[in-house]
Amino acid sequence: xxxxxxxxxxxxxxxxxxxxxxxxxxxxxxxxxxxxxxxxxxxxxxxxxxxxxxxxxxxxxxxxxxxxxxxxxxxxxxxxxxxxxxxxxxxxxxxxxxxxxxxxxxxxxxxxxxxxxxxxxxxxxxxxxxxxxxxxxxxxxxxxxxxxxxxxxxxxxxxxxxxxxxxxxxxxxxxxxxxxxxxxxxxxxxxxxxxxxxxxxxxxxxxxxxxxxxxxxxxxxxxxxxxxxxxxxxxxxxxxxxxxxxxxxxxxxxxxxxxxxxxxxxxxxxxxxxxxxxxxxxxxxxxxxxxxxxxxxxxxxxxxxxxxxxxxxxxxxxxxxxxxxxxxxxxxxxxxxxxxxxxxxxxxxxxx
Amino acid sequence: xxxxxxxxxxxxxxxxxxxxxxxxxxxxxxxxxxxxxxxxxxxxxxxxxxxxxxxxxxxxxxxxxxxxxxxxxxxxxxxxxxxxxxxxxxxxxxxxxxxxxxxxxxxxxxxxxxxxxxxxxxxxxxxxxxxxxxxxxxxxxxxxxxxxxxxxxxxxxxxxxxxxxxxxxxxxxxxxxxxxxxxxxxxxxxxxxxxxxxxxxxxxxxxxxxxxxxxxxxxxxxxxxxxxxxxxxxxxxxxxxxxxxxxxxxxxxxxxxxxxxxxxxxxxxxxxxxxxxxxxxxx
Numbered sequence: 001x002x003x004x005x006x007x008x009x010x011x012x013x014x015x016x017x018x019x020x021x022x023x024x025x026x027x028x029x030x031x032x033x034x035x036x037x038x039x040x041x042x043x044x045x046x047x048x049x050x051x052x053x054x055x056x057x058x059x060x061x062x063x064x065x066x067x068x069x070x071x072x073x074x075x076x077x078x079x080x081x082x083x084x085x086x087x088x089x090x091x092x093x094x095x096x097x098x099x100x101x102x103x104x105x106x107x108x109x110x111x112x113x114x115x116x117x118x119x120x121x122x123x124x125x126x127x128x129x130x131x132x133x134x135x136x137x138x139x140x141x142x143x144x145x146x147x148x149x150x151x152x153x154x155x156x157x158x159x160x161x162x163x164x165x166x167x168x169x170x171x172x173x174x175x176x177x178x179x180x181x182x183x184x185x186x187x188x189x190x191x192x193x194x195x196x197x198x199x200x201x202x203x204x205x206x207x208x209x210x211x212x213x214x215x216x217x218x219x220x221x222x223x224x225x226x227x228x229x230x231x232x233x234x235x236x237x238x239x240x241x242x243x244x245x246x247x248x249x250x251x252x253x254x255x256x257x258x259x260x261x262x263x264x265x266x267x268x269x270x271x272x273x274x275x276x277x278x279x280x281x282x283x284x285x286x287x288x289x290x291x292x293x294x295x296x297x298x299x300x301x302x303x304x305x306x307x308x309x310x311x312x313x314x315x316x317x318x319x320x321x322x323x324x325x326x327x328x329x330x331x332x333x334x335x336x337x338x339x340x341x342x343x344x345x346x347x348x349x350x351x352x
Numbered sequence: 353x354x355x356x357x358x359x360x361x362x363x364x365x366x367x368x369x370x371x372x373x374x375x376x377x378x379x380x381x382x383x384x385x386x387x388x389x390x391x392x393x394x395x396x397x398x399x400x401x402x403x404x405x406x407x408x409x410x411x412x413x414x415x416x417x418x419x420x421x422x423x424x425x426x427x428x429x430x431x432x433x434x435x436x437x438x439x440x441x442x443x444x445x446x447x448x449x450x451x452x453x454x455x456x457x458x459x460x461x462x463x464x465x466x467x468x469x470x471x472x473x474x475x476x477x478x479x480x481x482x483x484x485x486x487x488x489x490x491x492x493x494x495x496x497x498x499x500x501x502x503x504x505x506x507x508x509x510x511x512x513x514x515x516x517x518x519x520x521x522x523x524x525x526x527x528x529x530x531x532x533x534x535x536x537x538x539x540x541x542x543x544x545x546x547x548x549x550x551x552x553x554x555x556x557x558x559x560x561x562x563x564x565x566x567x568x569x570x571x572x573x574x575x576x577x578x579x580x581x582x583x584x585x586x587x588x589x590x591x592x593x594x595x596x597x598x599x600x601x602x603x604x605x606x607x608x609x610x611x612x613x614x615x616x617x618x619x620x621x622x623x624x625x626x627x628x629x630x631x632x633x634x635x
Contacts, residue, residue, distance in 0.1 A: 060599070060600030060601050061601055062601045062603030063599060063600060063603065065395070066599070066605070088395065091395070092395055161500065164585075207500065207503055208502075208503035208585030208586060208587065209586035210585060210586065211581075214476070214585070217473070217477075218503075221480045221481075221482055222480070223480045223481055223502055336394050336395075339601070339602060340602070343602070344412060347412075347594065350589055351414040351418070351421075351589055
């Protein structure tokens with residue numbers, strides 16, 4: 001009797017242990033931006049692979065890197081990261097090499113493949129998954145659309161107090177550089193003086209410097225009529241209800257943002273994590289990511305167009321992408337020292 | 353029972369509180385202090401006894417300005433909240449019939465029940481150009497153009513005051529209801545007017561309630577990130593906002609820790625000044 005009880009206990013313990021191991025195997029932990037939390041994006045992958053994808057949102061690459069450094073190896077499997085910051089994650093040894101030949105980058109818009117950003121020494125550690133523009137969003141009922149085609153007229157006296165500036169210094173300083181005729185890739189310490197002059201002028205016209213929700217609220221409630229640094233990611237989700245809230249890329253051009261996805265080097269589920277990355281950059285996954293309930297943006301994979309409706313493509317301005325990609329520049333990717341100087345200039349401008 | 357065993361028992365009772373304080377205040381404080389003396393070399397944290405982060409406070413104008421802005425906002429909020437909360441607490445304590453006082457208090461603290469973030473965004477809508485305040489004033493003909501109320505210091509102070517008036521009302525009310533009516537009767541019998549009674553008797557006796565609430569207001573306000581971020585529109589930056597910028601992209605924990613230590617120093621100085629000025633130990 002005792003032997004039977006002992007046997008049952010051991011067997012139960014073994015089964016529970018096996019079950020725990022199985023359930024641990026069936027979970028994937030991803031550190032992501034909010035657009036990945038849309039169930040319409042995640043559930044098809046979970047159903048196909050019989051896994052649970054645990055998602056944790058973050059804001060700011062610094063916050064993500066700090067979180068990863070404080071986590072135990074294996075806690076996280078997938079990382080979504082600002083395209084210009086992939087090199088920081090690579091340098092920190094956080095990302096695993098991806099099987100480049102299994103990624104559909106041949107079908108990508110060529111400008112956003114960015115192998116040099118997503119890789120190092122010939123190896124690929126991340127892949128671009130989504131892109132869009134930091135440009136000028138505005139209320140077409142309240143401003144002259146022709147004025148929005150020139151950056152200096154956007155922050156002219158005519159729109160004093162009717163502007164909100166997106167609260168992220170890199171794209172906004174990129175726009176200021178473009179107005180000064182400086183390429184975003186050419187921004188250096190010497191360029192900060194003219195950029196600072198434009199920032200001061202912009203700031204003096206602005207009613208607020210706002211994050212995503214506040215900028216969207218300000219535009220939707222009529223608190224401001226223009227958001228400098230806005231774009232499709234700000235107004236696309238409102239397109240159906242508020243078609244007058246729109247965006248444009250002015251003559252001087254605009255700044256292009258990208259986000260990349262990779263597998264973490266310490267992941268114990270590299271295969272599953274790689275499958276997740278492959279799903280996200282597949283045509284179906286890309287269409288779902290592009291139209292996520294959190295924010296819309298262009299899919300990196302051009303074949304996603306086959307899975308988007310005409311109305312969705314209109315909102316994303318699918319047919320204009322060739323022109324937009326030609327007229328926009330990747331937003332500044334400063335090294336540490338320049339980053340500190342840019343941040344100081346930004347904070348000084350805000351405190352003026 | 354020996355003195356030794358009494359002492360051991362005393363330590364036994366105090367141990368949980370001591371351990372709690374050590375684990376959740378002293379140790380984190382020491383870690384934060386050590387972090388503030390470290391530096392960043394690229395992404396690498398270099399521990400040491402560097403004063404670079406504190407030197408930055410002196411060399412970067414926006415950091416000093418952030419401290420100044422934080423103090424200005426906090427002092428304004430504290431004073432305005434006291435001026436509004438005291439009459440409210442007085443009315444609840446002395447003018448509202450006792451059977452209705454609980455309900456009155458409940459109504460006073462009702463806004464506590466809503467989310468802090470939601471409440472801040474609600475204020476943003478109320479104060480917007482198309483919001484209820486501007487529309488009402490336009491409707492009444494008091495103004496011809498909408499006023500800029502949202503995304504200003506006024507909006508930040510309004511959001512804070514809405515929250516802290518409730519807190520101060522509670523601490524002042526708790527003090528007022530403990531006062532024996534005999535104090536007022538005695539003052540009146542001695543010929544004091546209502547104002548003199550308030551000025552020389554009631555107010556000094558309720559200072560502990562005022563100061564407790566004021567100190568809590570000061571501490572919570574100066575360290576708050578959400579209200580100035582949502583309602584202030586980044587038209588000026590407070591210390592917590594600057595700390596968040598340091599962490600968001602560059603994860604500059606050493607500079608953020610130095611700013612946090614400075615914030616803590618300000619709070620400590622404020623407490624010591626208030627305690628000394630009011631001689632709280634004598635109250």
